[in-house]
Amino acid sequence: MQVLQLAINGVSVGAIYALVALGLTLTYKATEVLNFAHGDVLMLAAFIGWGLIVGWHWPFWLALPATLALVGIAAYGLERGVMRRIAGQPQFAGVMLTIGLAFMIRGAVSMGFGPESRKFETPFSGHTTHLGPVVVADLNLAIIGAVLAVTAALFVFLTRTRLGVAIQAASQDQLAAYLSGIRVKRLNSLVWGLAGALAALAGMLLSPITLVDISLWFVLLKSLAALVLGGFGSAPGAIVGGLLIGLIESFAGVYAPGAIKDVVAYIVLIVVLVVWPRGLLGEAHGRRV
Amino acid sequence: MSVTAALLSVRNVETWYGPVCAIRGVSLEVAAGRIVAVLGANGAGKTTLLNTIAGVIDPFKGVIEYRGAPIQRRDPDAIARLGLTLVPEGRRVFPFLTVAENLAMGTFARRAGAARKGDRDGIAADRERIYGWFPRLKERAAQHAGLLSGGEQQMLAIGRAMMARPDLLLLDEPSLGLSPLLTREIFSIVTRINAETGMTILLVEQNARAALEHAHDGYIMELGRIVAADTCAALMQKDDVREFYLGMGASAGADGRKRRWKRTKTWR
Ligand SMILES: Nc1ncnc2c1ncn2[C@@H]1O[C@H](COP(=O)(O)OP(=O)(O)OP(=O)(O)O)[C@@H](O)[C@H]1O
Ligand SMILES: [Mg+2]
Numbered sequence: 225m226q227v228l229q230l231a232i233n234g235v236s237v238g239a240i241y242a243l244v245a246l247g248l249t250l251t252y253k254a255t256e257v258l259n260f261a262h263g264d265v266l267m268l269a270a271f272i273g274w275g276l277i278v279g280w281h282w283p284f285w286l287a288l289p290a291t292l293a294l295v296g297i298a299a300y301g302l303e304r305g306v307m308r309r310i311a312g313q314p315q316f317a318g319v320m321l322t323i324g325l326a327f328m329i330r331g332a333v334s335m336g337f338g339p340e341s342r343k344f345e346t347p348f349s350g351h352t353t354h355l356g357p358v359v360v361a362d363l364n365l366a367i368i369g370a371v372l373a374v375t376a377a378l379f380v381f382l383t384r385t386r387l388g389v390a391i392q393a394a395s396q397d398q399l400a401a402y403l404s405g406i407r408v409k410r411l412n413s414l415v416w417g418l419a420g421a422l423a424a425l426a427g428m429l430l431s432p433i434t435l436v437d438i439s440l441w442f443v444l445l446k447s448l449a450a451l452v453l454g455g456f457g458s459a460p461g462a463i464v465g466g467l468l469i470g471l472i473e474s475f476a477g478v479y480a481p482g483a484i485k486d487v488v489a490y491i492v493l494i495v496v497l498v499v500w501p502r503g504l505l506g507e508a509h510g511r512r513v
Numbered sequence: 514m515s516v517t518a519a520l521l522s523v524r525n526v527e528t529w530y531g532p533v534c535a536i537r538g539v540s541l542e543v544a545a546g547r548i549v550a551v552l553g554a555n556g557a558g559k560t561t562l563l564n565t566i567a568g569v570i571d572p573f574k575g576v577i578e579y580r581g582a583p584i585q586r587r588d589p590d591a592i593a594r595l596g597l598t599l600v601p602e603g604r605r606v607f608p609f610l611t612v613a614e615n616l617a618m619g620t621f622a623r624r625a626g627a628a629r630k631g632d633r634d635g636i637a638a639d640r641e642r643i644y645g646w647f648p649r650l651k652e653r654a655a656q657h658a659g660l661l662s663g664g665e666q667q668m669l670a671i672g673r674a675m676m677a678r679p680d681l682l683l684l685d686e687p688s689l690g691l692s693p694l695l696t697r698e699i700f701s702i703v704t705r706i707n708a709e710t711g712m713t714i715l716l717v718e719q720n721a722r723a724a725l726e727h728a729h730d731g732y733i734m735e736l737g738r739i740v741a742a743d744t745c746a747a748l749m750q751k752d753d754v755r756e757f758y759l760g761m762g763a764s765a766g767a768d769g770r771k772r773r774w775k776r777t778k779t780w781r
Contacts, residue, residue, distance in 0.1 A: 390621065393607045393614075393618050396607045396610065400606070401618070402588070402590045403569075403590075404618045404621050404677070405594045405598075406590055407590055
């Protein structure tokens with residue numbers, strides 16, 4: 225039974241990593257920028273959610289969409305106002321710029337909210353459901369359900385709608401997309417906004433399990449491990465990698481000694497990079513970061 | 514070259530790549546309804562010229578007028594939405610989209626006048642017309658474009674551009690890498706498109722014979738400059754054109770055979 229229990233916990237945390245990794249993949253494919261501020265956007269969203277729920281006494285179901293919209297719009301603006309200026313520069317410029325942005329967000333949050341952790345209640349907190357012999361926290365079920373729904377919706381959007389296919393087209397050949405009359409710049413902003421909203425959702429789902437804390441940005445590192453394991457640049461790979469890292473962590477917490485759980489994601493990251501840099505579902509001719 | 518007002522007018526355009534001046538003061542006119550060919554050796558600046566017109570590169574100076582309004586330094590997607598569509602050198606289809614999806618992407622450049630939203634029927638009709646020109650695309654409609662042959666990709670790139678319903682179509686070396694048979698097929702369809710729809714076409718070619726036979730007007734570029742401009746019929750009569758571009762050695766004397774061999778080799 226413990227194995228099942230651990231698996232469900234692993235999958236629900238892994239679903240969060242998958243969501244974050246998916247956002248990273250989307251922006252990378254659209255703008256060739258690996259967004260190192262993605263984890264801090266998630267963290268900022270958790271603080272905004274906390275502010276709305278605890279500070280302003282908004283109900284969770286109002287605070288959730290409000291946070292997603294707010295962070296999504298901010299990320300859209302970030303691409304439009306800042307990231308667009310370095311389009312065409314070497315990838316290194318994007319790395320440095322987003323690392324700088326990450327520190328700015330971190331600094332602003334710690335100045336604005338102070339160093340202590342907080343928490344907010346969700347409609348799922350404290351409830352459990354019996355699935356046969358296993359007792360599962362409703363929060364975990366909500367996370368798995370939400371991530372499933374969002375990934376499915378995203379998949380339909382990217383493959384079945386005109387706009388979604390245009391996003392794919394622009395990521396495959398930006399020049400050809402421009403020449404086809406696609407508003408590539410606007411689409412890039414849109415993708416950043418979408419990824420921001422995904423990060424905000426991940427923050428709102430994760431912080432009830434952990435706490436609302438500056439250190440939430442660490443999820444970025446776990447998701448990078450997920451990306452490498454799943455195959456960099458592959459959306460299905462991001463999901464598989466995220467789930468696997470969640471599972472590995474969950475089991476390492478019980479079956480591995482001491483603090484291995486906290487570093488096992490990075491061990492996976494390094495081992496995969498060294499022995500199998502393509503990852504599980506990486507593109508055969510894909511670039512290596 | 515023509516009495517009607519030019520659809521496209523390029524005046525004294527100069528384009529640089531960093532310290533390299535690729536076209537140096539080029540002027541040309543494309544009258545509505547014509548097929549205009551630009552010929553020139555490798556590195557003459559033909560691709561640079563088309564890319565500059567389509568907004569891919571900004572000119573350092575000069576004016577590009579389309580329908581009488583300047584378009585230089587605008588974004589390429591905005592220019593495409595004005596009805597000026599470039600099929601770039603090397604095709605550049607979307608490799609992981611299907612043939613049908615590639616064609617659908619072309620519709621983003623349809624002008625507001627073509628009623629984008631309520632235009633389902635128009636889009637479907639255009640797609641069928643393109644499938645009529647290129648039956649092979651219809652057979653492969655559900656296949657990823659990256660898996661098509663080079664010639665099929667060229668057909669798809671032209672088809673995608675046609676989905677935009679452009680008024681002016683720019684083609685950069687449509688025959689690149691194609692067999693003589695397929696080159697002829699592509700050129701006859703370009704002529705057909707022009708005849709059936711009245712679409713204006715500006716094309717760049719290495720295959721001078723095919724281009725001069727199918728186009729109405731021609732320009733010859735050398736080292737970033739236009740060195741000759743005339744109707745194609747007149748160009749084909751010029752000795753140096755016959756010699757350098759058609760390999761016919763018109764001025765051949767006793768040593769004509771030898772000279773022709775040498776020249777065609779260098780100018781290929
Ligand atoms: N991206 C670039 N950076 C620097 N120089 C360039 C670049 N692209 C082209 N050039 C230079 O500009 C000149 C014109 O190139 P262009 O590609 O326009 O020639 P072209 O006539 O299209 O030749 P081809 O028939 O081989 O396609 C060449 O001398 C080339 O070296
Ligand atoms: Mg060229």
